[in-house]
Amino acid sequence: QSALTQPASVSGSPGQSITISCAGTSSDVGGYNYVSWYQHHPGKAPKLIIYEVNNRPSGVSNRFSGSKSGNTASLTISGLQPEDEAHYYCISLTSHSTMVFGGGTKLTVL
Amino acid sequence: EVQLVESGGGMVQPGRSLRLSCAASGFIFDDYAMHWVRQAPGKGLEWVSSISWSSDFIGYADSVRGRFTISRDSAKNSLFLQMNSLRDEDTAFYYCAKERDDSNGFSPSFDYWGQGTLVTVSS
Numbered sequence: 001q002s003a004l005t006q007p008a009s010v011s012g013s014p015g016q017s018i019t020i021s022c023a024g025t026s027s028d029v030g031g032y033n034y035v036s037w038y039q040h041h042p043g044k045a046p047k048l049i050i051y052e053v054n055n056r057p058s059g060v061s062n063r064f065s066g067s068k069s070g071n072t073a074s075l076t077i078s079g080l081q082p083e084d085e086a087h088y089y090c091i092s093l094t095s096h097s098t099m100v101f102g103g104g105t106k107l108t109v110l
Numbered sequence: 111e112v113q114l115v116e117s118g119g120g121m122v123q124p125g126r127s128l129r130l131s132c133a134a135s136g137f138i139f140d141d142y143a144m145h146w147v148r149q150a151p152g153k154g155l156e157w158v159s160s161i162s163w164s165s166d167f168i169g170y171a172d173s174v175r176g177r178f179t180i181s182r183d184s185a186k187n188s189l190f191l192q193m194n195s196l197r198d199e200d201t202a203f204y205y206c207a208k209e210r211d212d213s214n215g216f217s218p219s220f221d222y223w224g225q226g227t228l229v230t231v232s233s
Contacts, residue, residue, distance in 0.1 A: 003154075036218045038155070045223035046147075046155065051210060057221060089155050091218040098169045099218045101147075104154035 004029065004090055004102035011108040017078040020105045022090030023071060028100055030071035034093035037066055037075045040104075041086045050075060077107070085109045112136040112222045114206050119227030126196055132189040132206030132224060139187040143167075143209035143216035146180065146191050148202035149226075158204070159191065160216040167215050173199075196231045203228050 005023040012018040022029065022037075029035055037050040048057050050066035053073060063078045073092070077084055090102040118130040132144070146158040159180040160169045168180060179192040189206050204227050207220035 034217045034219075036220075038220075040155070045205065045225060046220075048210065048219060048221050051219035052217075057210065087154075091155075091157065093218055096169075097167065098171060099157040099160065101155045101157055 002100070004092060004100055006088075006090060006102035006105045008103070009106045009108065011110055012077075012080045013110045014080050014082065016080050017076060018080060018107065020075045020077075020088055020090075020107070022073040022075070022092075022102045024073070024092055024100075025071055027095040028071075028092040029068065029073050029090075031095055032093045033068070035066070035068060035073040036091050037064075037073075038089045038091070039084075039086050040089060046089070080109050082109050112208065114208060114222055114224035116204060116206050116224045116227035119204065119229045121230040121232060122196055123233050124197060124231055127192070127194045128196060128229060130191040130193065130204055130206075130227060130229070132191075134187045134189065134206075134208070137208065137222075139182075140184045141212045143214075144182060144189045145207045145209065145216070145220055146189075147205045147207055147220070147223075148200075148229075149205070150199070150202040153202075156202070157218070161189070162214050162216050163212070164214055169216070193229070196229075198231050201229060201231045 038046040040046040054066040145160045208222040210219040210221040
């Protein structure tokens with residue numbers, strides 16, 4: 001169960017768009033449409049922002065969108081806002097009926 | 111209102127055991143898979159274990175398989191994690207989380223999380 005690969009950090013200015021990648025293998029990201037993304041502010045519980053690759057839970061801003069190509073999933077945040085500054089994690093179901101998180105990406109809003 | 115409240119954390123010596131509990135309320139506990147996720151100090155999130163609503167499907171991370179046991183009790187609306195043979199690297203905040211969807215099996219879509227309970231393994 002190797003962790004999915006995410007960039008350690010990304011940054012953007014308010015109003016810009018950023019994309020965070022989540023690279024896996026055909027045994028996890030590439031093999032299933034069960035990839036989710038979480039936003040995590042320090043000291044708070046993680047928040048589900050994307051499930052099943054590209055679905056947003058009720059109440060999540062449409063500025064957040066997800067996609068997948070081959071073994072890599074991506075989270076795009078458009079119209080960056082200061083409150084988007086947080087850690088972001090992807091997670092995928094795997095072929096071994098387990099799950100694996102990415103290492104996490106710290107988003108800085110400049 | 112959905113609430114998940116973890117308990118049972120604390121400081122324990124390597125090799126010893128600890129049992130975490132997660133009290134659930136505000137939803138039909140029997141209808142949803144439940145999960146444990148942990149975060150070591152300064153590290154990222156790590157999936158630990160999951161159990162389907164029927165308990166027919168159970169999964170463990172390689173790092174805990176054979177040492178940890180997940181279970182649930184519908185009469186108590188509670189999720190448990192029995193942790194044996196604890197190691198230094200098990201030191202973390204442990205969160206319980208509710209599955210978003212009510213199908214059998216489980217998926218990595220956790221719509222509600224508890225606030226976590228800290229487990230410290232140290233001699």
